[in-house]
Amino acid sequence: IAGITQAPTSQILAAGRRMTLRCTQDMRHNAMYWYRQDLGLGLRLIHYSNTAGTTGKGEVPDGYSVSRANTDDFPLTLASAVPSQTSVYFCASSEGQGTHNEQFFGPGTRLTVL
Amino acid sequence: GQNIDQPTEMTATEGAIVQINCTYQTSGFNGLFWYQQHAGEAPTFLSYNVLDGLEEKGRFSSFLSRSKGYSYLLLKELQMKDSASYLCAVGDSNYQLIWGAGTKLIIKP
Numbered sequence: 001i002a003g004i005t006q007a008p009t010s011q012i013l014a015a016g017r018r019m020t021l022r023c024t025q026d027m028r029h030n031a032m033y034w035y036r037q038d039l040g041l042g043l044r045l046i047h048y049s050n051t052a053g054t055t056g057k058g059e060v061p062d063g064y065s066v067s068r069a070n071t072d073d074f075p076l077t078l079a080s081a082v083p084s085q086t087s088v089y090f091c092a093s094s095e096g097q098g099t100h101n102e103q104f105f106g107p108g109t110r111l112t113v114l
Numbered sequence: 115g116q117n118i119d120q121p122t123e124m125t126a127t128e129g130a131i132v133q134i135n136c137t138y139q140t141s142g143f144n145g146l147f148w149y150q151q152h153a154g155e156a157p158t159f160l161s162y163n164v165l166d167g168l169e170e171k172g173r174f175s176s177f178l179s180r181s182k183g184y185s186y187l188l189l190k191e192l193q194m195k196d197s198a199s200y201l202c203a204v205g206d207s208n209y210q211l212i213w214g215a216g217t218k219l220i221i222k223p
Contacts, residue, residue: 035213042118042201042213043157058210090156097209100145100164105156 003027004106006091012112013081021076021109023091031094032074033103034058034066036087043090049074050097081113116140118214120202125220126192134187134200134217142207148176148187149201151216157201160187189219197221 004025013019025032030051035043045058049068063085065077074093078085089109094101117139126132138146145164149157163169163178163185175188187200199216206212 040215042215043203043211044213045210048210100162100205102147102159102162103211105158107156 004091004093004104006089006106006109008109009107010110010112012114013078015081015083015113017081019078019081019111021078021089021091021111023074023076023106024072025074025091025093025104025106026072027093027104028071029093029095029104030071031097031101032068033092033094034064034074034076035090035092036060036085037090037108038087046076046089081111083113085111086113087111116206116212118202118204118212120200120214120217122215123218123220125222126189128192128194128221128223130192131188131190132192132219134189134202134219136185136187136202136214138183138185138202138204138212138214140204140206140212142205143180144205144207144209146176146178146185146205147203147211148174148185149203151199151201153198160200192221194221194223 007022033048034046047066049055091106092103094103119137148160151157161176173190201216202214203211
């Protein structure tokens with residue numbers, strides 16, 4: 001693994017189903033982030049984690065949950081998917097918290113909720 | 115509220131120079147980033163400004179004026195591979211990045 005990986009690459013999901021998007025980084029970065037990107041809008045922060053064992057809510061956390069059991073993994077779970085959660089989801093990481101740290105992005109997951 | 119404004123789309127000619135502007139209103143300021151995003155791909159880091167002035171990195175330069183809430187990204191000697199979206203992001207008082215919607219740059223031969 002080099003950098004950040006995300007799985008799956010894309011997914012079509014029925015409304016009401018539970019879904020976990022996976023994110024793994026091998027850079028030993030402390031901070032990790034989940035964003036969604038929708039056409040015409042900037043990236044919006046869903047949840048973040050400044051270090052293993054801690055998480056925080058971003059701008060649009062409703063309907064999503066995260067966990068950070070270790071440094072490398074930061075899964076995002078949709079408990080009961082709704083069509084408004086159709087989006088491209090990016091996981092990112094940075095050396096530490098604080099906006100002076102460059103964020104590195106995974107390749108994204110394209111999720112469609114029908 | 116917090117707001118980042120960038121033009122939606124710009125067109126330029128191969129070999130020319132283009133300037134992409136970004137204005138921001140945020141609760142606090144902790145640096146400004148520019149990222150490049152090719153269609154269907156992840157954003158990648160281009161530049162970071164925290165002090166006023168110009169930062170030059172090869173064909174790309176980024177300028178910041180904190181008093182005006184303004185930045186620009188200058189791309190010189192444009193190449194076809196520079197066709198992409200350019201995202202402006204500002205660190206707010208909570209040390210989270212607030213992102214603009216991005217400027218789609220179209221390069222014509």
